[in-house]
Structures are given as C-alpha cells and as structure tokens.
Amino acid sequence: MFGVTQEGNSVCGNVHGFEPYFYISCLDGIGPDDVPKFRSTLETRMREANRNSKTQNFITKIEIVQKRSVMYYQVQKARSFLKIVVALPTMVAGCRGILEKGINIDGIGQRCFLTYESNVLFALRFMIDCDIVGGNWIELPAGNYCKSTRRLSYCQLELDIHYSKIVSYAPVGQYSKMAPFRILSFDIECAGRKGHFPEPEHDPVIQIANLVTVQGEQRPMVKNVMTLKSCSPIVGADVMSFDTEKEVLLAWRELVTEVDPDIIIGYNICKFDLPYLIERAQKLNVVEFPMLGRIRNSRLRIKDASFSSRQYGIRESKEVTIEGRVQFDLLQAIQRDYKLSSYSLNSVSAHFLGEQKEDVHHSIISDLQNGNSETRRRLAVYCLKDAYLPQRLLDKLMFVYNYVEMARVTGVPISFLLARGQSIKVLSQLLRKSKQRNFVLPNVKSQGAGGGETFEGATVLDAKAGYYDKPIATLDFASLYPSIMMAYNLCYCTLVRAEDLQKFMLGPEEVTKTPSGDVFVKPSLEKGILPEILEELLAARKRAKADLKEATDPLEKAVLDGRQLALKVSANSVYGFTGATVGQLPCLEISSSVTSFGRQMIDHTKKLVQERFNTSNSYSYDAEVIYGDTDSVMVQFGTPDVDEAMKLGREAAQQISATFTKPIKLEFEKVYWPYLLISKKRYAGLLWTKPEKYDKMDTKGIETVRRDNCLLVKNLITECLHKILIDRDIPGAVQYVKNTISDLLMNRMDLSLLVITKGLTKAGDAYESKTAHVELAERMRKRDAATAPTVGDRVPYVIIKAAKGAKAYEKSEDPIYVLENNIPIDPQYYLENQLSKPLLRIFDPILKNASKELLHGSHTRSVSISTPSNGGIMKFAKKRVSCAGCRTPISEENQILCKHCQGREAELYQKTVANVRDLEQLFGRLWTQCQRCQGSLHQDVLCTSRDCPIFYRRKKAQKDLGEAELQLERWDF
C-alpha cells in the first residue's frame, strides 16, 4: 500500500499474509472428508495447465464455510461453500476456468461448478476484507509493524505489517480531512518535423515544464522548466537548460524521484506526454529513465488501452502504470464530468477559468526551438502555462475533493475512478454489504453475446405542445428509482423464483408482486441489501447536506459538497447496474420491476391530479397535466397567479404523496411561467421557486443546450427565447431574427459562429452511412493523419458552397482550412438546414404565419455575392474588376467606378478610406487581445487556436483589411 502521512511524508506499507481466494458452492454430499481429494485433483489440473510454472503449490488452502448466494430469496439462511485459496492473484482466473468447465473427482465424477466472487480484483478484495476505502486514513499501530530492512520502494517511510493489524478509519470527524498530497503538474514540448505531428521515433523532447503543489496550499513549491539548449530567464520560474536531450529526460526523472509526487497531473498526459517520454527514452537508449514509480528498479511499461461505454463513448488511450502514484489526466476527468463542444485545453480553460491560452501550432515549435535563447524562452513560457493550467483546473473544479470523496463513498481506489466505469463502484459497495450479511456474489456470465435482452423503461407522457401563459407547476418524485427499490424491497436476495413461490409456501401478504409480474419478499422475511445500501447512501447525503449548511471552513465545505454529490450519483447508479446486461451481476427482474412501478406511479399521479383538482371539487379551475417524463408531471392548475399555483402544487404533492408507500415522495419543486412546450423532452420557460421573482430561464432539449449546433443557432434561439419569455417582446424577437438572417446572407457572420461540432463515436470504417463529420475526419486524415480527429474526438466543421444538390457530407470542411484558403461558406445551408426549423418550432406556437414572416421576408433577399479574393477555386478564375460604388462588374481594368457611380468619387473615396481605418482599428483591438492572452505585448502573436472566437475574428479582420487596402490602392493612380 502507498500513502502519505499527515505531515506529508510518503509511505510504503508492505502488507503480508493476505491471500487471493474465491468460492464455489458445495455439492450435496460433499463433506469435510472429500476436501483433500478435491484439493489434490484441482492442484493436478492447475499444474497441467501451467506446465512451465515453477510454482510448487497452486492451491494453498480449501475450507468449508457457511455462506449464502445473494441471488434469489432462500429460506435456508446458510449452506456450505468451499473457499478456495490460491498462491497468487493471477491464478484465480485459471482455477475458475477449470472449475467452470468441469473436473472429474474420484468417487464423485465429472462436475461443473458455479464460482462466486472469482472476478474481484485482488486489490479490491484486500480493501474490502480490511474495511479500507479509497482515500481514507489508515493506522499501522505502534508495535505491530517493523521498519523494512530491505527497502523495496523509494518512499520516505517503508514498513512491514501483517494485514490483520491494519486499522482503517471511516472518513468522519478528524478522519474526513484530506491528506496533504504532493501534486506534480507537467507538460512537454516536442519539435516535430515540418508538416508532421511529433513522433517519438524521430522528434526530440525539447522542453518539460513542471509545477509542484501541496494539496490545499495556494502557492506551488516548485515551478520550473527544463529546456534543450539555452533559454533566457523567466521571472518566477527556474529555467534549467541542457545540451542534450538525454540530460533533459534525466533531469525530469530526477525531479520526479526527488519530489516524489503522490499525484501526477497534466492535460492529455495519459495519451501523449507520458508515453512520449517513455518511447523517446527507449529510442535514445536512456535505460535508467522509465523508473518513475515508487518501486525500486521497476520500469514503466506502456500498454494500448481502450475504454468503451455508452455513457463515456469509445476512448482510446495508453496505459502507463506508475507504481504508487495516481495519474490524474485533466482531459479524461473533464471529458467524463462535463459535456462541452470542445475539449482542447484552450477552450476548456476559457470555459472554466475565463482565461484563454496561447495555442501554438506544432509546426511553429521547431522554428522557435531552432532560433535563439529568446525564442526558446517564448516556448518555455507557453510550456509553463500548459503545466499551470491543469493545476488551476484541478483547483477550480475541486477534483481532488470530489474524487477522493467518491472513492470514500464507493470504496474503490482513486485510480479506478478515471480508469474504470460506473459498475465497479456499485460492485464494490455490493461486495462490502454482502460480506456483512454473509452473502456471496455469483460470477454469472453475460447471457448471449452482446446482451441483446432489454426491458421497458419509463413513461413519457404525451406533450400537449404550445405556449402557456399561465403558471405550470412541476411535481417531481424525489430520487424515484432508489425510493422504489427501498419501498418494495427490490433486491437480488429478495427476488423469488417462480418455482420457489409454492415451494416456500409464501403467502400473498409476505411478498410483493410488481407490475412487471416479478415477485419479491417483504423486509420481514429478508431485507434487501440494495435497499440497505440506498438507505445508507441517502441518509449519508442528508447528513452531508446538513453538515454543509453548518460548515464555515471552505475546505470542509468542499469535502462535504463533494461527498453529497458522490452519494447522489452513487444512489442513482444502482438501478443502472441491475439493468446492465453486459455487466457483473445483471438482474432484469429488478430493473424492469423498478420501471414498471415508475410507469404506474406517473399514470396514477396524473389521474389523481386531474380527478381532485377541478371545479367539481370546489377548486376555481380544472387542473390539466400537460406533460410529464419518468418522475415528473407538469400541471396547469388553471390559475393565472404564480403564488396560487405554488400553493396548489404543494397541496397536490402532499395529498398524492400520502397515497404511496414510504419512502416514495412526490414533491412540489417549481413553477414554469410562461412555458413553451415544444414536444416530448423539449421545452423552455421561466423557472420560479418563489413567488416574488423568477430564478432563471430554463431550457431542456432544445438547440440552446445541444452541443451539435453552431453558435449562430444557439445564440439566436437563446436570444429569441429571452425576448419572448422575459421581455415579452415578440416584435423585438422577430426583428432580431430578421437582422441575423440578413447578416448571415450578407456574409457578415464570424466563422466561429458557424462551426458545428459532432463527436466521432466510432472508427471511420465502422460507420454504415455517410455523414458530414465522419467524411471530413476521413479527408483530414488523408491530409495529415497525426492531427486529424480520431475516435472519441469532437470534429468541428463548417458547410461550404458547392455544386447544387451536393450532399452535406460533401460540403463539410475544417474551419481552419476554410480560413487559410479563403473558401466561401454556404449561407443558404445555414438558413435552411440549421436555422429555419428550430426557429419555426419556437415561433409557430406564438406567431401567425411564422414561416412567411421570418424566412421569406425582404431581409432574405439582400444576398451578397461572395467573391473570395484568392485561393480556393477562384484562384483559377479570371480576376474581375468591380465598381467600388455598387460592385457591378466593369470591363475596364483601370476604371474604379461604373457609369452610374461616376460623379460620386469624393464620397466613395472617403468611404473607402473610412472602411480601411475602421478595419485597422478592429484588427488592432483583436491583435491586442491576442497579445494579452499570450502574456506579452511586445511579440508577434503565434496563436492558431481552432476554438477561440477572437482568433476567427482576428483572421477575418485581417483578410477584410487586406481587401479594403487593395480597394484603396485602386484610387492611387
């Protein structure tokens, strides 16, 4: 075990005596006398299967224990299981395989065995059995350990102890404090060859920037940058320059061993920086480099890894294990926890820190490296910032608190939280609870390849679409699925098999028959462990929230807030675990029972609200349920008054709650007024939780909250909803739409507003149909494979002009490429395929002839001819001269104005001059902004950030200025 003391010293504990094991159910008639025979047979089979192994004893022990399978309700409270203990953790799988396939035991014959808990990772097994959770405090009591004489690690303290002597503290009171982790944040720069993304096979590592911080402290204790070749000094950072790359690598290794960090962070370090360093060291034959972990003489190895789940998508990465140190890649963490349209460090920093970062294209890096100590200094400043930003993000998003709390709540090691999925967390809790109750978990194989089997989910009530000018009250079930599981005692161990119902002679008052037809016993017979887990999670959350209210210390608050969040997420994922057909322990009887109760409850609620709250019960109006999804109903009580709607909402929630089994509870939460219901899962409204003033505008499912719409659509719809719902200014909204459309068609749109992004969810060849982002990714791969988007990335694109009838997938293009080559975009596409339908959906309910008014007015006719000045296809067209006044083409090369505009020379000349001046000013302003972002006003801007809006505007201004200057030159004859 690795850890850190309260004083900040690293510890390695060599824990002795804990052995890997699993269970099988004992066959009828096997008694203690049969065990030796069984053991020798199994031992022989193991030896046969591992002929090359030098191991003497595979099976170290077999004992008969009294346990119960967690699967299905049983009257008998315990029966015999064999606990099979093996010599090494890796032997569990082989041994399990032999037993599952079947072995022939003398006198008993050929038998197959179902194994239990044979898929539990050894580390987790150890933690569960010793009551240790990720990130908690451990005591090695004085007198029970000895100082290691033969040092295996580089840790400051190293001790030997027997596992049974370890004392684990629950993370409460003084033990909820966070440890003073040492955190190393780093970033590397590599000098790629011209036009190539750096590859460790060819390209050197030229700089490594580092930031070392102690968790909870404001200032970093180390801030330095290691450079290849000289580098001018940087204020506030140590610059360490070296003549050879080998020295740079070794300097970094030395830093890591000296600092001895508990956590290593960075941006994309798992997929890029760490593997690059290791592969580069290999290439340079720096054999001593990859010893960065806490185990002496143990080398790092790289393994290709890929993670795929429906929730997180396919993510390919590399697995580098650094013993004793947690790797926390900010990219991974942010991809898992936040849905953003771009995950570049630049865009993420802008989003969370309000701070842009200079983005230097990899092709420029080599030039900076090959310059002088000043240009290398520039690069170093940039590199330092890339090491500094991940630390800022870690602090701002409170990742250490949230992840440590998640580890404590679920019991898994911190490293699992980024490397593994949701199910390991539930499994860990399930195993712990099972152990307390003497249950064992069967190792079931997922039925049928790919699962296939599925079950009916929740009801979504039909949406009575429209614009509602009366308050709409929302009634919600609090934690619906967890409360159903608790209310009806749904669990593996309470599920009654059809054939057992009669066998056990269970009376109707002892069981619950769920709406899906499954039967579970009531708690009086057997309390379910899932309900027990959920009760504890929700009670703990209540406590955490109460403590949070009391807490004054910001660090304590952070811990508690992280905890309540972890508890909520954990409670909600228990249901999903039971329904995961390709998971560890699926049980569709549980999950389909949960949803069937849910469906019944939402229907019941709708019926009750409408039956009770109407004029025949002496209410002033008839209530109407206009929509509802899974655990909520939207009620129009009929009153025009917000306060009254809230009162009715509370009354209804209370009345209806009383009709449900505890702890199921319907709550009144909020009122929407006004409310625009577009369809199922799509609506917008002003949200009120108190009668005085609305809280905010809330939108669900519509373009404003979707990542696959361009900013133009997002901004326009947001603005329109603002004008409609908040300002109540429909003509204003209409005018705004008209202006925007006119700007679009006149080519006055920033490219950054037109960028659409979509995720690449599978490898290129796995797609069945042709789509814009997939085809573009493929084209980009052909241009430059190293920088093209790959699986899991988001692909930004714009739609460009092309032949009539061209498919969208033929018209998608990389925004940078469009900018660099001056390719004209297709405004009509944006109008017809991006703007029109979302606009009509929100305007149709409130405006007669919305389509005619918005999409076919005079504003749609002011179309400008987009003539790219250079590049693109137009490069080959004969350059045409047009009139500086009205833009009609003119034949005479040296003319400026056409016949009609002649005589307006003075005025038009003035206009051209003014235009150049304005553009110069605009460009200057944007340039300064970019300079500020890169942290210096005295150097050229290098930034080429794909997702910085300023960048696009600066580029556009630069181009427009160039064109305006050309126009001006024409007057100089």
Added chain:
DNA sequence: TCGCACGCCTAC
C-alpha cells in the same frame, strides 16, 4: 415524396 435506418445527443 415518403418512410426508414442510422447517428447524435439529450431528458430523466
């Protein structure tokens, strides 16, 4: 032109 499958993303 229309229905359908695919793909993406969201609500809960």
Added chain:
DNA sequence: TAAGGTAGGCGTGCGA
C-alpha cells in the same frame, strides 16, 4: 472479463 439504463427528437442519406 471492460463496458450503468430506456425514451425520444431530429437531421441526414437512401431506396421504394
């Protein structure tokens, strides 16, 4: 051997 669930809207391409 690693992977929480279903419902549902909507854009797009494709073939009937």
